[in-house]
Structures are given as C-alpha cells and as structure tokens.
Amino acid sequence: MTSSGRPTALRLLRLAAYRSFYRLPFTWRKRLVRMGSTQYVIGAVTIVRDADADPPGRILLLRQPPGPGWSIPGGILNRGEHPAAGAARELAEETGIRVEPARLRPGVPNAIVHTGGRWVDMVFEVSVPADDALTIDEAEVHEAAWYPLDALPRLTRPTARLLAHYDIGPLAGQAEDD
Template sequence: MSGFAGAVVKLAKRTVFRLGYPLARVWWWAVPQSAEGTAVAAVSGNRVLVVRQSFRKGLGLVGGGLRPDERPAAGAARELAEETGLRLAPDRLHPEGSIKLVHECRRLRVHLFTVGFDEPPVLQLDGAEVIAADWMDTESLRRRPDLHPVLATWLSMRRTAPALATAAQEPSAGPPNGLQPSAMISAGHPREDPGAG
C-alpha cells in the first residue's frame, strides 16, 4: 500500500472511531453493558508508556476488549502489537491481577499486565485508534487530571519508582527483536505531546 493510500485508510478508520464512539456511549447508557478487557503497562525505569486515542480525550494504557474465547494474556499481547507494533509472546507479559470498575456506563473487568524494558523501544503506532504515545514519568502523570481510570488505578497500585525499576530489570523483559530506543512516538504526525489538546 502506498503512503498516500495508507494515509487515506488511517483517516477513514479515525473517522469511524470518532463518529462511532459517541453512538456507542449512548447505547451503553441506554442498555446496561458489561465488558472484559486488558491493559498493558510497558515500563522503563520510572516511566510508563501512555497513549492518546483518536476518539477520546485523555491518556491511557495500551489495551482493549477481549475477543470471544481469548485468554487475557493473548489479548494483551495482541493489543500491544496492534496499537504500538511491539510483538511479544503472551508469556512475556507479567500478570498484575484484574480490576473492576464502572466507566462510561459500562461494568468493566480489566486484566492488568506489565512488561519492562531497559530502554524505551521504538514504536509503530497504528495511526487510527492510537495517534500519539510517550514514555512519561509516573510522578508527573499522577498530577494530571486527564487520565483514564484504568491508568489512574494502575498508578495507585505502583506508588513508588522502585517497583517499576524492578519490573524493568526482569530477565524476560529486554527489548524485543533488537528494537532501538526512542523517546517520543507519533503516528505519522510531527512530534506532539499526547497530553496536548
């Protein structure tokens, strides 16, 4: 697919997300819903990877809903690959348990996973669902008012930087496939702070 055609496809997907999301929220409000999903905290030292989605404000972790009969670790690895281009085996992700919450009129159960890196790896964002990402200091994140509740909950579970450093130093958590460090990633756009806007 050419660069122009790829850009058109990404624009079309972003449009679907942006138009469909408000309609979905109305449906969730009108008809009580429950859902099960995953979230992945990729950490490097005291920084965690946060993403900005094309259809909602605020910052969150990589993640999404589980497919029918999909195991949580497999779903987390799939979401990580789809949204960031990082392809890891499910057993590379460390399970952190699950949380239950009500968000946007839906009852959610979210399985949390952590994966650590010595250095932040290069990402390739999908450009449709996720349009920007950054490795942000956890203390700075805690002061922000625009966090998705799953990210806010994960931060409350990880009150100190040493906990993140320990995860990043696990033997199975090295950068995959020889990927090189990168400080900032955006999906085919100029450098941008995912917290802007």
C-alpha cells in the same frame, strides 16, 4: 409452608415456575439466563515499563481518540481469547511492541472490576527497552510517549482510576471500587 404444613401460594408459584423453566429446551434456558444476568465487557491492558529507566521509572502512555487524556495500551478480548494473549495482541496492534504472552506478568491485582461501567480489565505488566522503535496504529492512536511516573500527563479518568490500584498517577493511594 404454613403452620399446618401446607405450601404457601408463593411457594407453589415458585415451584411451578422452576418446573416450567426446566421443561424448556437447553438453548432457551441458556438464553433466558443470559438475558437476566449482568453482563460485563472483558478487556486486557498492559502497563509497559521502561526496562532501562532508573527509579522512579517510566511508563508508556497513548493518546487515543476520542478524548484528550492519555491511557495505557489495551482493548477488548475476543471471544474465547486468553487474557494474556489479548493483552499481547493489543500491545502489538497499538504500539508495534511484540512480546510473547508468557512474558506478561499479571498485575496485582490482576483484574479490576469497573462496576459503574460494567467492564473488567485484566491487567498485565511488562518491561521493554524504551529505545525500541514504536510503530503506532494511527487509526487507534494519535501519539505514544514514555513518561516518568512522577510527571505523568493528564490521564483519562478510567486510566487514572486503574493506575491508582498500582500506586501510579494522580489518584495513587486512593484506589477504590469503581
């Protein structure tokens, strides 16, 4: 408002825009909001630890296409899927390891926001015996192996950055916002 108490042109324009927006049908308003909002892809990953290993322990890593580095099991959640259920599903699909979603412990932190890539990983942890047979999906996974925490192979950059949040891998202690 101006000092005389009258609305400014900008304020009137803004008021007209809001009134027009709220006259639109709900489905159109929802679409407009979604078009203007930042969108993130939501994934779920699992840090799988060897239940029988002595410290420093071992974790399960996968070599997947297209890159040469190693990563942890995970994937994109289906619409409406609970993160723990998605993590359990991806773990079973990629490795043959079947666990109930309730057995997955939320990582601390549980969500890693990768702002540069505009995706969020929900992180879970589980311990399973390494001598259980792995059944890899050869379409998604070239190789799966257990690695000691102090002798990890070359990791993919996103995996190294994610594991750094848990003080694992070459970037341990260097976790920062992605």
